[in-house]
């Protein structure tokens with residue numbers, strides 16, 4: 001080996017080490033930036049400092065329930081937490097502690113679903129909001145990824161508005177995605193927003209690629225509903241064997257990123273231009 005070769009080899013090794021250090025530092029800074037938004041990762045002095053400028057408390061809400069063979073049981077709460085953190089960074093908010101379970105009673109015939117009652121959900125979120133009111137906060141935003149939590153949480157927020165004069169917003173993320181993304185033309189299937197199918201799996205692929213196993217994804221056609229609009233005593237297991245409705249096989253992280261960015265833009269606009277206005 002010539003001297004020149006050794007030199008060029010050393011140079012490239014040195015470059016790799018330097019690059020590694022830069023990447024490591026950047027990742028650490030990014031992580032710190034995110035961690036500072038979550039109450040559970042702050043010291044009380046960090047919180048004391050942040051409360052001088054932060055206005056909005058962001059509360060994640062979700063569930064632990066069947067989400068198709070390809071997705072984790074915690075899909076709803078995992079996405080709610082991640083979106084809450086991303087949103088908090090954009091609006092200088094604080095992410096509150098939350099429950100990891102929700103009102104998933106119709107899904108309990110699938111193993112792994114852990115359901116709690118709407119009353120328990122309401123009691124916990126109501127007391128968490130009361131605690132932040134005690135600390136001087138009046139603006140609350142719930143990032144809710146589980147449909148059956150929406151109504152109980154709306155009641156909690158309304159009660160807090162009446163009792164304490166809070167101002168609030170709540171977004172049911174999976175019901176919100178059609179509102180903000182359907183016009184973008186990113187979805188390929190007829191019902192992309194059905195439970196655990198194209199849209200939801202795409203969002204999970206973007207936010208938690210390590211937890212999604214696309215080789216297990218399936219296409220489970222949605223049975224036509226003869227009585228649409230009527231709430232019925234039909235178990236989720238009567239509608240699907242796989243725990244998924246629609247086509248989960250066409251999900252991609254790219255579609256998920258577009259959906260997440262678009263939804264976050266709209267939520268950020270709402271918080272800055274409505275929720276935090278006097």
Ligand SMILES: [Zn+2]
Nearest residue numbers: 063076146147
């Ligand atoms: Zn759910």
